[in-house]
Amino acid sequence: MVKKIKSKDTVALHSFMQDRRTLFCYSGPLTEDLLTTISSPVRHQLSDKETEEVVAKRVFGVFIEQAQNIIRYSHRKTKATGDSIGTIAISIADNGFLIEAVNVVDPEKKDVLEATLVELSMKDQQELRELYKKRLREGPPEDSAGAGLGFIEMARRVKKFEFDFVESEDGALFVYRGWVS
């Protein structure tokens, strides 16, 4: 049942977003058109004078890869148009930025995705760079499940990343969190 949203809930939403220092958050159907539209305000949020341009670019790079992952691989779609549903956010955290993404994962692709991310999390920058080159030359693996270049690209841009699979009413949620500074 959908809970009735009261005024205090609206205030709570505001306070919640402010307290966690979220600069940008979108949750709902995500399309390439929408990504084009939100790219500018996201850039604007990141172009703070105190933020180094190279850091802002890394944050933007991770944001784009995560958004496109949701668009391509979210297992939950809108009924009418089949658009992918997910959540993406950029927040200030640990003297840098935290980029978060959540979407329902295809249960058949969960294991491949998990194995790939475990593998990536154990690689250093040089190994990631080599793997990126290798993947570029050889093309994506048979069943990429979003485990192609995008996740390697993100792993190269973040200081660290964490991922998780959380059960929900809609199925297993894939949670990706990357820190950039």
Add this chain to the structure above:
Amino acid sequence: MIYEASQRTPLVELTPTSCLIRGECYPENISEWSEPVLKTLEECLSNDNSEFKVDIELYYFNSSSAKFLFDFFEFLEESAEGGKAITINWRYRAEDDTMQEAGEDFEEDVSACSYNMVQVESLAE
């Protein structure tokens, strides 16, 4: 032939003797954008001019676009192997280690073309 830059695609200027790519590249659909560009490039390379100059100055490209760049360089390599003298200048800003690394990585796969890493001072907008 000029392909104007858009919010998510770079400027591409192609002539019978040169190619310039400048801007950012993270289009909605990379194949849709790159197919006509590569086709025009093919036409530009299929003439009797002995030299061809390529300048690439990108500030950001996503992982899908990396594949386009890889194919683009492969195409130039084939043409260079066929006898055309091709010079590629990968232009990057001094502080942009991401684009510097990308340029170095593409350089590894290039041998028939002459490839230069060119540091530029500031964003040319």
